Amino acid sequence: MKKFCFAVLSAVMLFGFAHTSFAEDMSPKDIMIKNFFVNRVKDSKSESAMTLINESGQKRERKSTGVSKLQKNGIDNMRLIKFISPADVKGTSNLMIEHSDGDDDIWIYLPALKKVRRLVSSNKGDSFVGSDFSYADVIGYKVQDFEHKITGSENVDGVDCYVIESVPANNKVRQDNGLSKRKSWMRKDNFVTVKGENYDLSGELYKVFKASDIQFVDKENNKWQPMTIEMTNVQVNHKTIVHFSNYKVNTGIDEGYFSQRNLERE
Amino acid sequence: MRDISHRGIWKGNKTNQPQMNTDNHRFLKLSCKSALINVLFYFVLLSSQIGFAEEKKLYSKLQEEGFTGFLRTDYFSSDKASNDKTDFFGVTAQLKILPRFSDKIDSRFEARAYNFDLLNRGNGNYTTELLEGLAIFRFENSDLSAGKQIITWGRADGVNPTDNLSPKNYTLLLPEEGDRKTGVASLKYDYYFSPELTATLFYSPFFEPNKVPFAFPSFIQPTEKKPAYNIENSEFAFKLNKIGSDLDWSISYFNGFDLTPDVRYLGTDGGKRLIEISNHRIQVFGGDFAKNYGRYGFRGEAAYILTEDMDGIYPYIKNPNLYYIIGGDRTFIETLNINLQFIGRYIFKYSDVEKSQNQAERAIYIKNATFSGELDEIQYSMSGRLDYKLFNETLDMETFGVWNFNRNDYFIRPIVRYSFTDSWKGIIGGEYYEGDENRTLFGVLKKNNTIFMELKYFN
Numbered sequence: 001m002k003k004f005c006f007a008v009l010s011a012v013m014l015f016g017f018a019h020t021s022f023a024e025d026m027s028p029k030d031i032m033i034k035n036f037f038v039n040r041v042k043d044s045k046s047e048s049a050m051t052l053i054n055e056s057g058q059k060r061e062r063k064s065t066g067v068s069k070l071q072k073n074g075i076d077n078m079r080l081i082k083f084i085s086p087a088d089v090k091g092t093s094n095l096m097i098e099h100s101d102g103d104d105d106i107w108i109y110l111p112a113l114k115k116v117r118r119l120v121s122s123n124k125g126d127s128f129v130g131s132d133f134s135y136a137d138v139i140g141y142k143v144q145d146f147e148h149k150i151t152g153s154e155n156v157d158g159v160d161c162y163v164i165e166s167v168p169a170n171n172k173v174r175q176d177n178g179l180s181k182r183k184s185w186m187r188k189d190n191f192v193t194v195k196g197e198n199y200d201l202s203g204e205l206y207k208v209f210k211a212s213d214i215q216f217v218d219k220e221n222n223k224w225q226p227m228t229i230e231m232t233n234v235q236v237n238h239k240t241i242v243h244f245s246n247y248k249v250n251t252g253i254d255e256g257y258f259s260q261r262n263l264e265r266e
Numbered sequence: 267m268r269d270i271s272h273r274g275i276w277k278g279n280k281t282n283q284p285q286m287n288t289d290n291h292r293f294l295k296l297s298c299k300s301a302l303i304n305v306l307f308y309f310v311l312l313s314s315q316i317g318f319a320e321e322k323k324l325y326s327k328l329q330e331e332g333f334t335g336f337l338r339t340d341y342f343s344s345d346k347a348s349n350d351k352t353d354f355f356g357v358t359a360q361l362k363i364l365p366r367f368s369d370k371i372d373s374r375f376e377a378r379a380y381n382f383d384l385l386n387r388g389n390g391n392y393t394t395e396l397l398e399g400l401a402i403f404r405f406e407n408s409d410l411s412a413g414k415q416i417i418t419w420g421r422a423d424g425v426n427p428t429d430n431l432s433p434k435n436y437t438l439l440l441p442e443e444g445d446r447k448t449g450v451a452s453l454k455y456d457y458y459f460s461p462e463l464t465a466t467l468f469y470s471p472f473f474e475p476n477k478v479p480f481a482f483p484s485f486i487q488p489t490e491k492k493p494a495y496n497i498e499n500s501e502f503a504f505k506l507n508k509i510g511s512d513l514d515w516s517i518s519y520f521n522g523f524d525l526t527p528d529v530r531y532l533g534t535d536g537g538k539r540l541i542e543i544s545n546h547r548i549q550v551f552g553g554d555f556a557k558n559y560g561r562y563g564f565r566g567e568a569a570y571i572l573t574e575d576m577d578g579i580y581p582y583i584k585n586p587n588l589y590y591i592i593g594g595d596r597t598f599i600e601t602l603n604i605n606l607q608f609i610g611r612y613i614f615k616y617s618d619v620e621k622s623q624n625q626a627e628r629a630i631y632i633k634n635a636t637f638s639g640e641l642d643e644i645q646y647s648m649s650g651r652l653d654y655k656l657f658n659e660t661l662d663m664e665t666f667g668v669w670n671f672n673r674n675d676y677f678i679r680p681i682v683r684y685s686f687t688d689s690w691k692g693i694i695g696g697e698y699y700e701g702d703e704n705r706t707l708f709g710v711l712k713k714n715n716t717i718f719m720e721l722k723y724f725n
Contacts, residue, residue: 052658060660060688086688087334087724097510103558105510112444114418118514118556120563123597130659176561178600238658259461260509261409266332266364266374 028148028164034191035184036143040077041223041249043069048244050131055237062089062129069253075100077140078258089129091266095258096139104139109263116260125178132207132231132240136177141166145173146182154185156194157212161185174201190214192224200235208232218249332364336724338440340382344716346437348481356382356439360397372402374415382439398449408457414449417468419505419518420567421554423605424666425649427569427589428552430520431468431503435477441681441693441718443666450474452501462510468503471495475545476525478637479714485537486630491544493523513557520550524573529634530582531627539626546574546583564594565607578615581622581631584638586614593649601655609647609668616643636710646671660685668708675701675708693720 026034050062063085069078076098083089091111098104104121124136146166154163166182168174180203185195196209211226225247232239342354358380365373376397400413420426424443434446452470459465473493482488493499501522508515523545532540554567568590575583593607619635622628635641648671653664667678681695696717701709 054657054660058687060685087336088685088688088691090334103512105512107509110444112442114416114444114447116509117421118509118558118563120558120561120595120597122558122561126597126600127655127658130655132658172560256458256461259458260464260507261456261458261461265372 028150028162029143031150031162031164031186031191032143032146032148032166035186035193036140038191039217039223039225040070040075041068041218041221041225043067043251043253044217044225044247044249045251045253046244046247048242051241051243052131053239053241060086062086062131067253067257069255069258071098071255073100078255079139080258080262083129092129093263094129095260095263096135097258098139100142106135107260107263111266116263122176124176131242132233132238133229133242134177137209137231141177141182145169145177151183153188156185156187159194160188161194162188179206187214190216190222190224192226194226205234208234215247217247223249332366333361334363334724335359335361336722338720338722340439340441341719342382342439342716343718344714345382345439346479346714346716348479348711348713350713353385354382354439355384356380357384358382358440370404372404373400373413374402375399380440395448397447400449407459408455411454411456412452414451415454416447416449417452417454418447419516419552419554421514421516421556421565422567422591423565423593423595423607423649423651425591425607425609425668426567427571427591428516428518428520428550428554428567430522430525430548430550431470431501433474433476433525437477437479439718441695441720448474462508464505464507466503466505466507468505469500470502470522471497471500473499473501473523473545475523475527478526479711480527480529480543480637481713482541485539486541487535487538488529488541488543489532490527491542493545499523513555515555516553518550518552520548520552522547524548524584526638528582528584528638529630531624531630534626539630541630542582548573548584562594562596564592566590566592576615578617581617581619581627582634585616585640587640588612588614591649595651601659603651603653605649605651605653607649609649611639611645611647613640613643613645616640632705633710636705636707639707641705642672644672670701670706670708673701673706673709675699675706677708677711689723689725691720691722691724693722694718 044067046066048064048066050064052060062083064081064083066079066081071078078098079096080093082093083091093109095107096104106119106121107116108119109116125134128135128138145168147169148164148166150162151165152163154161164184164186166184168177168179174180178201179198180201181199183197184193186193192211192214193209194211197205198207200206210230211228213227214224215227217223217225225244227244227247228241230239230241338358340356340358343352345351345354358378360376360378362376367373377394378397379392379394381392396414398415400411400415403410417431418429419431420429432447432450435448436446438446450470451472452468455467457465472495475492503518503520503522505516505518525545527543527545530542530544532542534540549572550569552567552569554565556563556565558564568588570588572586573584576586578585589611591607591609593605595603595605597603619628619631622631639645647668649668651664651666653662655662662683665678665680667676669676678698679695681693684692686692698715699708699711703709703712
């Protein structure tokens, strides 16, 4: 039954994606589905520099390489992120396998202990390696986990955007993500999120997201990717900025790459 | 800088000063050792990029080869050798390099040079240690790793009865659990049936035991008997490991030597009691799993251990036993993780060492049973780890502890880590053991109660 529901959902999402590309009066869910798929490339390789900036302006930098591949269902991603600096996190790797029909699989390899550890994937609100991004921010929010409504249109940096409010569909999603509400500003021309706000469980503004340097990375499949993303925890005034470089798509990476073998490879 | 560390070596090692005319071989060995220490300190300092353009160029080249290194200074209020010595100031240099020769051949080298007693009160020698040195040959569906390598098995937290391949040094004066392991010279072959399913074969004729904090009074004369490096003393192991589909699991088999030594009473000689410290063969049938249920992560690990004393006759060889751990963890308020585990052990063919007739023998075998965990037929323990990360993981406060229900002894290890910058980290913590000093594991280790501090620079 679970698999059947998942198949129906997948069909609806894919159909909705194809159908709504020509529609002017899209529902908020249609917009979210388009947003969900806009940066889901067949596969990608990139390098990233993550800068963490605290309240007093002190900076820490983490460099990593990332590889992703869309699974055969065309919805779920597999990601392998390896940290290459600084020295105390070098060799630490994260393998994330998404499952639309259930909990995701997340593992971390800790080189100091030479050990792979399965993480509790329900804790989506947990910080991703000490940054202001959560695991949910990295993996992506599942469209069906939230109820969406369009609250208006706004111009962000000269581009017309939908403003969409998303509230957790149930208490589990609310608790897992540690969020009571998300607000997203999505470009009307390509459905990329350029701004976002996350609200904590007490309804207070928690984090603010910004994306810039949005590039058309796969013209054939209409895929876009911001090359700079930024998340600020406004409650503690801490910010994380990620710059992607050498972003390559459709490189033909093999599915077998997303394995414990590569997770442990320092 | 090289000169300073060179002088330091000989200053700190007066008893080992080379005598060219009497022992050339020894001199050569020590020269190699000092050279290695110099190289370690030099490269770690090089990583700070203090120096000239040529050195910076060399450092840049090393970084391409996956070079990392660190320098750390430590203070321990007590050592871990169960004696009465106090106040140890130490320094450690460690470097790691990952040369990649081609897509098919990787390698990994990690070495450490340390002196845990700069005050030099008799045991303050500089020591070098190759932690890992191996080549990894990559094939389409398999990897062959050859050389000295650290291998960790077991999914439980901190207590792993299936982890029997690489030795640990429990006397090391370094604060992190990950520092204790050293590699074992071996061959490891991993065959990947799929991205999720892996079979591993392990072989080694070079057994190395754990270093444990045994301490004996002066009237006891211990002799260590380590299995020789030869084919007869080969160790081998097999593991089938599966990850994914919501459940990770493995089954394993190990045939080799017990990492934890046993103590045998040999008799007396001129008023001294003679004992032998040796490691016996064991076979371990093991398994583990990890699975999430909602916001809880569950883990379990079990091992059925067969020994050379299957009938429980010899008090100087461990009995067969069943060792299991089950527990789980949950994260609260984003960064507070609590991990609790129940630990059980059943000793087959149990006999009470207290009933031994010979008084001298009895004292030795009580100590042996205490270290081996064989004082009671059925034992129950609990472990707990609280880990609280703050300020975007800049501050990490952790406490790990184990409580043995049977004899009410316990161990607790709080540690606080703070990252001042990406290159500087400070650590402060302690280890506290409590229990009956003669009849409990943690009571025996009471003399190792310590407070420690570390300042670490890495690049």
